[in-house]
Each structure stands twice: as structure tokens, then as C-alpha cells.
Amino acid sequence: MSDSIKYLLGEDRIPKTWYNLVADLPTPPAPVLHPGTGQPIGPDDLAPLFPMALIMQEVSQEREIEIPDPVRDVYRQWRPAPLFRARKLEKALGTPAKIFYKYEGVSPTGSHKPNTAVPQAFYNKEAGTKRITTETGAGQWGSSIAYAAQHFGLEVDVYMVKVSYEQKPYRRALMQTYGARCVPSPSIETESGRAILAENPDSSGSLGIAISEAVEMAAGRDDTKYALGSVLNHVLLHQTIIGQEAMEQMEMADAEPDIIIGCAGGGSNLAGLAFPYIGRNLREGKSTRVIAVEPESCPTLTKGTFAYDFGDTASLTPLVKMHTLGSAFVPSPIHAGGLRYHGMSPLVSHVLDLGLIEARAYGQLECFQAGVTFAKAEGIVPAPESTHAVRGAIDEALKCKESGEEKTILFCLSGHGYFDMQAYTDFFDGKLKDEPHDQAAMDAALAKLPNVVAQ
Amino acid sequence: MSDSIKYLLGEDRIPKTWYNLVADLPTPPAPVLHPGTGQPIGPDDLAPLFPMALIMQEVSQEREIEIPDPVRDVYRQWRPAPLFRARKLEKALGTPAKIFYKYEGVSPTGSHKPNTAVPQAFYNKEAGTKRITTETGAGQWGSSIAYAAQHFGLEVDVYMVKVSYEQKPYRRALMQTYGARCVPSPSIETESGRAILAENPDSSGSLGIAISEAVEMAAGRDDTKYALGSVLNHVLLHQTIIGQEAMEQMEMADAEPDIIIGCAGGGSNLAGLAFPYIGRNLREGKSTRVIAVEPESCPTLTKGTFAYDFGDTASLTPLVKMHTLGSAFVPSPIHAGGLRYHGMSPLVSHVLDLGLIEARAYGQLECFQAGVTFAKAEGIVPAPESTHAVRGAIDEALKCKESGEEKTILFCLSGHGYFDMQAYTDFFDGKLKDEPHDQAAMDAALAKLPNVVAQ
Numbered sequence: 001m002s003d004s005i006k007y008l009l010g011e012d013r014i015p016k017t018w019y020n021l022v023a024d025l026p027t028p029p030a031p032v033l034h035p036g037t038g039q040p041i042g043p044d045d046l047a048p049l050f051p052m053a054l055i056m057q058e059v060s061q062e063r064e065i066e067i068p069d070p071v072r073d074v075y076r077q078w079r080p081a082p083l084f085r086a087r088k089l090e091k092a093l094g095t096p097a098k099i100f101y102k103y104e105g106v107s108p109t110g111s112h113k114p115n116t117a118v119p120q121a122f123y124n125k126e127a128g129t130k131r132i133t134t135e136t137g138a139g140q141w142g143s144s145i146a147y148a149a150q151h152f153g154l155e156v157d158v159y160m161v162k163v164s165y166e167q168k169p170y171r172r173a174l175m176q177t178y179g180a181r182c183v184p185s186p187s188i189e190t191e192s193g194r195a196i197l198a199e200n201p202d203s204s205g206s207l208g209i210a211i212s213e214a215v216e217m218a219a220g221r222d223d224t225k226y227a228l229g230s231v232l233n234h235v236l237l238h239q240t241i242i243g244q245e246a247m248e249q250m251e252m253a254d255a256e257p258d259i260i261i262g263c264a265g266g267g268s269n270l271a272g273l274a275f276p277y278i279g280r281n282l283r284e285g286k287s288t289r290v291i292a293v294e295p296e297s298c299p300t301l302t303k304g305t306f307a308y309d310f311g312d313t314a315s316l317t318p319l320v321k322m323h324t325l326g327s328a329f330v331p332s333p334i335h336a337g338g339l340r341y342h343g344m345s346p347l348v349s350h351v352l353d354l355g356l357i358e359a360r361a362y363g364q365l366e367c368f369q370a371g372v373t374f375a376k377a378e379g380i381v382p383a384p385e386s387t388h389a390v391r392g393a394i395d396e397a398l399k400c401k402e403s404g405e406e407k408t409i410l411f412c413l414s415g416h417g418y419f420d421m422q423a424y425t426d427f428f429d430g431k432l433k434d435e436p437h438d439q440a441a442m443d444a445a446l447a448k449l450p451n452v453v454a455q
Numbered sequence: 456m457s458d459s460i461k462y463l464l465g466e467d468r469i470p471k472t473w474y475n476l477v478a479d480l481p482t483p484p485a486p487v488l489h490p491g492t493g494q495p496i497g498p499d500d501l502a503p504l505f506p507m508a509l510i511m512q513e514v515s516q517e518r519e520i521e522i523p524d525p526v527r528d529v530y531r532q533w534r535p536a537p538l539f540r541a542r543k544l545e546k547a548l549g550t551p552a553k554i555f556y557k558y559e560g561v562s563p564t565g566s567h568k569p570n571t572a573v574p575q576a577f578y579n580k581e582a583g584t585k586r587i588t589t590e591t592g593a594g595q596w597g598s599s600i601a602y603a604a605q606h607f608g609l610e611v612d613v614y615m616v617k618v619s620y621e622q623k624p625y626r627r628a629l630m631q632t633y634g635a636r637c638v639p640s641p642s643i644e645t646e647s648g649r650a651i652l653a654e655n656p657d658s659s660g661s662l663g664i665a666i667s668e669a670v671e672m673a674a675g676r677d678d679t680k681y682a683l684g685s686v687l688n689h690v691l692l693h694q695t696i697i698g699q700e701a702m703e704q705m706e707m708a709d710a711e712p713d714i715i716i717g718c719a720g721g722g723s724n725l726a727g728l729a730f731p732y733i734g735r736n737l738r739e740g741k742s743t744r745v746i747a748v749e750p751e752s753c754p755t756l757t758k759g760t761f762a763y764d765f766g767d768t769a770s771l772t773p774l775v776k777m778h779t780l781g782s783a784f785v786p787s788p789i790h791a792g793g794l795r796y797h798g799m800s801p802l803v804s805h806v807l808d809l810g811l812i813e814a815r816a817y818g819q820l821e822c823f824q825a826g827v828t829f830a831k832a833e834g835i836v837p838a839p840e841s842t843h844a845v846r847g848a849i850d851e852a853l854k855c856k857e858s859g860e861e862k863t864i865l866f867c868l869s870g871h872g873y874f875d876m877q878a879y880t881d882f883f884d885g886k887l888k889d890e891p892h893d894q895a896a897m898d899a900a901l902a903k904l905p906n907v908v909a910q
Contacts, residue, residue, distance in 0.1 A: 170876035
């Protein structure tokens with residue numbers, strides 16, 4: 001028998017608390033500002049959009065926040081998620097590195113997104129919400145909130161970035177199967193959508209525009225709240241079960257990661273895996289490296305500005321300090337729709353600013369190539385988003401091959417690509433191309449950044 | 456905390472042997488006959504198509520056959536597969552029945568097929584095979600043998616039923632990702648394919664035709680063997696790990712199934728779950744009911760004849776005694792491509808003939824409706840094939856609701872539908888219809904049955 005390749009935990013090892021990195025940071029992240037007054041906002045300012053339980057998590061300084069039992073009950077359908085040693089990939093690469101991956105594709109919707117969709121739906125149900133509005137890129141988030149809302153008996157309206165709505169009809173069908181309503185964005189249902197369409201009737205949409213639409217619809221109705229699948233502190237908080245489980249599984253494997261890698265669109269799967277390790281670095285003086293990988297066409301962390309900006313295109317959200325390409329920036333329509341966001345989680349931006357993580361960008365083609373290499377070796381086809389993490393892990397492993405170092409690499413395989421096979425078909429058919437970042441569009445968008453003096 | 460809904464076993468509980476029902480049957484299945492002589496064939500007659508290790512399993516009378524360690528090593532990527540109690544479905548139906556399902560969609564290709572693809576690839580590798588030819592309907596089998604062959608370094612040519620090749624491009628892309636070559640069948644690569652196309656250039660194909668093509672290509676080359684994803688004894692044998700695991704998990708759940716349900720195309724997932732229970736019935740005098748569910752458009756078990764027939768359309772295979780609609784029968788192009796086979800496993804046919812199982816047929820629409828009901832309740836979207844088992848389970852649960860009986864139902868959720876979302880989209884859009892069986896076509900095909908006196 002070969003050594004073990006899969007590290008499973010029993011259901012009793014689903015974490016009982018979420019981990020809040022803010023408690024361990026040397027400096028707190030910059031406050032969220034009111035777009036009108038420029039003053040820090042309080043919990044009540046967010047009440048039209050979110051139930052108070054989530055708002056309190058958003059601003060919490062506590063290190064550990066208890067996971068409610070009904071949430072853990074739903075988690076038990078697929079959690080703890082498995083951690084694998086990628087022995088066949090190591091062999092295919094001829095690397096002395098050890099490669100591990102935490103596989104979040106075992107969830108009902110095939111990605112890490114239900115980790116936060118379930119508690120968000122739960123707290124909304126508890127608060128009496130009837131309907132949730134949200135946006136989605138590739139549909140991983142939209143299908144996940146549809147799944148979770150169905151579980152707790154809530155209605156869902158999903159504003160789906162138009163290019164993904166057209167490229168990815170199958171996640172749309174999944175949302176419909178769960179009973180959600182799915183609207184291509186920009187739509188004519190909202191003022192924000194109509195304004196965009198007036199300017200550009202052929203707009204392929206963006207996460208920023210879709211957020212505007214979902215926020216507008218929630219703000220206008222008492223029984224309706226808004227849900228976001230990444231970026232915000234409470235979303236990252238919920239994802240920390242990934243890293244907590246992985247830490248225990250790496251101990252089972254008698255291994256200690258030197259490098260942790262995740263793809264970063266809004267930042268939640270990266271944070272989910274990495275934040276517990278960053279917290280441990282800070283508390284125990286360890287030096288586990290963390291690398292965020294983003295697409296070259298939307299290089300928020302590697303080429304963006306760390307500044308106050310709106311989270312959406314129509315300037316409806318509060319101002320947050322984050323790495324941004326400017327809320328007017330519309331990324332090119334690459335297949336990794338979940339990574340097409342002009343901004344980045346303020347908390348991930350803050351830890352990059354503090355030097356606690358690194359960032360790099362890859363082109364679309366080298367990521368798909370890595371996805372195919374991984375699939376051939378390990379049998380699992382990665383989601384286009386996740387191929388960025390795979391690319392990062394493979395490159396680190398190849399560096400080890402050159403140097404002879406036996407580093408241990410751990411990455412988050414945030415989802416499977418079984419809804420995204422059209423992207424692979426296009427890749428095989430030579431129809432995909434690299435979409436380098438558009439410097440002129442970025443400059444134009446950054447020139448429109450709101451005029452806020454950082455606190 | 457609610458009661459448990461998921462029953463997991465540790466990796467050490469992956470069965471160490473496959474279970475061979477033949478050892479416990481009161482009468483053996485009818486022998487396989489040579490199409491030329493009408494005499495029972497011996498192992499050597501099959502040697503051009505299969506490695507000897509698989510042939511010996513095909514004719515084995517042993518109750519237990521050891522699973523090689525390298526096969527169990529690959530199984531460990533996803534096995535033991537989870538068993539779930541469908542509490543939310545029970546609640547949605549308002550039934551006093553307990554519903555359990557064994558979920559085989561956790562495999563890398565999303566169905567039960569890798570359970571046999573892996574040992575088939577392993578034994579071929581051991582025997583020095585370089586290339587495997589096979590057929591596939593919906594692509595579950597083709598992608599699984601592509602996955603397994605890639606693992607053991609073998610080439611694969613997959614003849615894919617043309618209607619599925621067109622309806623299901625994503626499983627095709629999956630095969631390509633694993634490195635397999637995928638050919639729409641009927642093709643011009645084989646005599647069998649060219650003969651069909653000469654008669655009907657618009658042929659949508661069938662499993663029977665695709666088998667002819669794959670068999671023809673394997674028989675003509677020394678380094679090439681043929682692999683079948685269902686029907687044969689050794690395939691059903693490999694699938695019995697499903698039932699062996701389920702039996703242990705049902706004990707964990709402190710439950711005993713009254714009724715076991717599986718969909719049946721060639722019969723392998725049904726047999727995989729049910730045969731260990733049928734064997735126990737026979738050995739211990741128990742009376743667990745087993746129900747095979749098939750589509751109305753291809754009603755092999757419910758309307759076919761139990762007779763000697765060819766396994767393929769071009770009459771290249773040996774003659775097997777089975778429930779058949781006639782090897783010339785081409786089923787209508789329903790979405791459950793894996794259930795579109797004119798015949799049925801000889802062993803499943805035999806146990807139906809012995810009265811050890813029951814069979815029923817459902818229309819396509821009522822199956823998709825059941826699939827949506829299941830997805831809304833349990834979060835997992837079933838493959839079109841698997842919706843037949845879901846429909847059967849729901850109907851039994853609704854009978855319990857009428858009668859007030861608290862029966863325990865266990866069914867095999869053989870795969871997820873994440874590659875089949877086009878079918879769900881068509882269902883929602885009202886584009887699907889029921890395809891009742893075509894009595895005239897059946898009569899015509901049955902009139903062509905080979906003239907063999909059963910032994």
C-alpha cells in the first residue's frame with residue numbers, strides 16, 4: 001500500500017467557531033466610511049442591507065465566533081472537506097516538493113461558497129427576511145445562496161454578470177433547480193442597470209454592476225436583504241473553517257505547509273485557508289508564506305491602488321479601503337468569472353499592505369494548462385478560478401525542482417469545473433486567449449476614485 | 456442537534472473483496488454461447504477482447520474475489536462513498552417512510568462508473584494492454600474509463616452514442632481533459648459504423664451500435680482490448696462495493712432496508728447496491744425487496760423478452776441470455792443516455808427471472824420532476840439516469856404516506872447531474888416530452904432475435 005493520499009476528519013471535527021483574524025492583527029483595518037459624510041459608519045448604517053447578526057460579525061474584534069448548531073447541521077452534508085496529497089501531480093512534475101490541496105468542490109454546488117451562504121441564509125431567516133438579493137459572477141455564489149436559501153425557505157433574486165449568464169447557462173439552470181430567480185446584469189429592473197445600459201447597451205456586465213443592482217433592490221424593500229459572496233469581513237470569517245480543518249488534516253499528514261496558495265477574486269477562499277495560518281504566524285512567530293493568485297486581466301492586488309473606493313459601480317455601497325482598479329473598471333470577459341472584481345476584500349488588502357501575504361498574477365492560458373495538468377494527474381477538473389491556485393502551486397513546485405528544496409505547498413482547490421467544461425472545450429479548441437490588463441481602462445477608472453483622505 | 460444525516464466510513468472500511476452473487480444463487484445463469492457454433496464459449500474465446508484476469512472473474516463461482524491493493528489505493532480518492540438519510544425529502548413528502556441514499560456522485564467523474572473502470576484499467580495494464588476501446592452513452596462510462604486509463608498510463612478510444620455526443624458535449628470535454636479520444640457513433644472508422652450509416656445516414660446511434668464499433672476495433676489489434684461499463688458479470692462484481700459499504704452504513708444508522716431501488720440500463724449500479732442484499736436474502740432467509748427502475752422508452756425488464764441475443768447491433772459479441780428488446784432496437788433519444796440499451800445484464804435478467812427482484816418503468820417527465828423535488832430538498836441534482844431511482848423511491852415513500860407504514864427505503868443515487876444541466880434547462884423550458892416505448896419497433900427488433908434454443 002502506498003502512503004495515504006486523503007485526509008478525512010469525522011463530523012465532530014467540523015469547527016465549532018469561526019476564526020476572526022482581526023483579533024490578531026498588529027493594526028486594525030481602516031474603517032468603513034459613509035459615502036455622503038466621509039465619516040466611519042456604524043452598525044445601524046448597514047441595517048437596511050444585512051441582518052444585525054451579520055453586521056456584528058462584520059465589525060467584531062473577537063477571535064472566535066460560535067457557529068450556530070443549525071449551520072453546522074447543514075455543513076455536515078459535505079464537511080469536513082477532504083484534504084489530499086497530490087502525489088500523482090508531484091510525480092508528473094518530478095518535483096521534490098510535497099503538494100497538498102484542500103478540496104472544497106465536494107459541496108452540493110461544487111465550491112467553497114456554501115460555507116458562507118448557509119450562515120448568511122440562516123441569520124437572515126432568524127431576522128425575518130423573506131427575500132435575498134445578490135449578484136454572481138460565474139454562478140458559484142449565486143447557486144450557493146440559492147441552495148442555502150432553499151434550505152431555510154427564503155426567496156432569492158440573483159443578478160448574474162451578463163457574460164457569465166451567457167457563457168455559463170448550467171450554473172444558471174442549477175439556481176433555477178433550487179428555485180431562485182436569475183436575472184442577467186445589467187438589467188432593466190434597476191436604476192443602476194438602466195443607467196449602464198443607457199451608456200452601453202452591449203455591456204457584458206461586471207460584478208460591480210451586479211452588486212449595484214442587488215443592493216438597490218434590497219435597500220428599497222423592507223422584507224429584502226442583500227447578501228455578498230466574498231469581500232466582506234463576515235464572509236471571510238465564515239470561510240475560515242477551510243483553514244481550521246486543513247490545519248488539523250496537515251497534522252494528520254504529519255506535514256507543515258511552507259507555502260499556502262489561493263486564488264483571489266474577492267478574497268474569500270484565500271482568506272478561508274490562509275487566515276488561520278496568518279493568525280498562527282502572528283501569535284507564534286511562525287513564517288508560513290501566503291500567496292494570493294489573481295488573473296492578469298484583473299490585477300487588483302498586483303497593479304491596483306490601495307485606496308478608498310466603492311464596492312460597486314453605481315456608488316451605492318459604503319466606501320472601503322482596499323486594493324482596487326477603480327469601481328468604474330470593467331474587466332475583460334475571461335472564463336474565471338469569479339475573479340473579475342475591480343476591488344478586493346479590505347481585510348486581504350490590509351494584510352497585503354502589512355506584508356503578511358504576497359500576490360502574483362497569471363494569464364488565462366497558463367492557468368487552463370495547469371488545470372489540465374492537474375486533472376490528468378489527480379482526476380479532478382478545477383474550476384477556472386481554481387486553476388489560478390493550481391498554477392501558483394505548480395510554479396512553486398517547479399521552483400523546488402530547480403533548487404532541490406523539499407518544500408510543502410498547500411493550496412485551496414476552491415471548486416470543480418464540471419459546470420465550466422465549455423471553457424475547457426474552448427481551451428482545447430484554441431479559442432481562448434490571454435487578456436492582459438488594460439492599462440488605459442485602469443488609469444481611467446482610477447482617475448475616478450472618490451476623493452477621500454485615508455484615515 | 457438533529458439526528459445524523461450522513462454516514463461515513465473510514466478508508467479502512469473500503470471492502471477488501473468484491474462479492475459474487477453467482478455463488479449464492481439457487482441456479483446458475485445460462486451459459487454464454489458462441490455465435491457461430493451455438494455452443495458455450497470458454498475463457499479463450501474471450502481472450503481477444505479482455506485480459507484473462509477479467510475473464511476469470513466473468514466466469515468465477517467464488518463468493519469473494521480479492522480487490523488488488525493498487526485498485527483500493529485509487530478507490531481511496533473518493534471511497535467509501537457517503538450514505539445519507541434524506542430527512543428533508545421525507546419532510547417535503549410528508550411520509551412516515553425513512554429514505555436513505557448511497558451517493559456515488561462523489562467520484563472524480565461524478566458517477567459509480569469508476570468503481571469498475573479502475574480495476575478494468577488495472578488488469579489491462581497488468582496484462583500489457585496499450586489501448587482500450589469502449590462505448591459510452593451519456594458519457595459517464597467513457598469519462599470514467601478515460602480517468603482510470605490515464606491513471607494507469609493507457610490510451611483510450613471512446614465511441615460515444617451520437618445523440619449524447621451532441622446533447623452532452625461536457626462529458627466529452629471531460630474525456631478530452633483526461634486525454635481520451637472521443638468519436639461520435641456510428642462512425643466511419645469501423646465496418647459496423649459504416650454499415651449503419653449506409654442504411655441510415657441520420658442515425659442517432661445507440662449503445663448497441665457503439666459496442667459493435669468498440670469491439671470491432673479491439674478484436675482487430677493485438678495491443679488493444681475492449682472494456683464495457685455495465686452488463687457483464689465482472690462489471691457488476693466490481694460494483695458490489697456499493698452494497699457492501701451501504702450495508703455497514705445502514706448498520707451505523709441502526710436501520711434495515713425494506714426496499715432497495717436502483718435505476719437499470721445495463722444493470723450495474725442496481726446490482727452493485729442490491730446483490731449483496733440479495734445474497735443475504737438467499738443465505739439468511741431475509742426478504743429485502745429489490746426494485747429495478749427503467750425508462751418507459753427502453754423497457755427491457757418490463758416489456759422485453761428473456762432470450763439469447765447479441766450484446767451489440769452488428770452481432771459481433773457472443774450470445775447472452777438476457778431481457779432484451781432485440782439488438783436491432785434503437786431507443787428514442789431521451790436524456791438518460793445511460794439507460795438506452797436494448798439488453799440488460801444477464802445476471803440481473805436471471806435474478807428477475809428467478810423472482811428475486813422486481814422491475815418497473817417510468818416516463819422521462821415524471822423522473823425529471825422527481826429529480827427537481829430531490830434537488831430542492833437534498834441539495835444534490837441527480838443525473839438523468841439516477842432520477843429514475845429517485846422517482847421509484849419517492850413513489851414508495853408516497854405509498855407509505857397513504858398506508859401509514861414506516862418502511863425503510865434505500866436507493867442508489869448513482870451520479871450527479873452537473874454535466875446534464877442542459878437536460879434540466881430543457882425540462883424547465885417545457886422542451887422535454889415522454890417517449891413511450893415504440894411497440895412496432897420492438898416487435899420488429901424482437902422478430903430478428905437469433906434462433907437459439909436456450910440451454
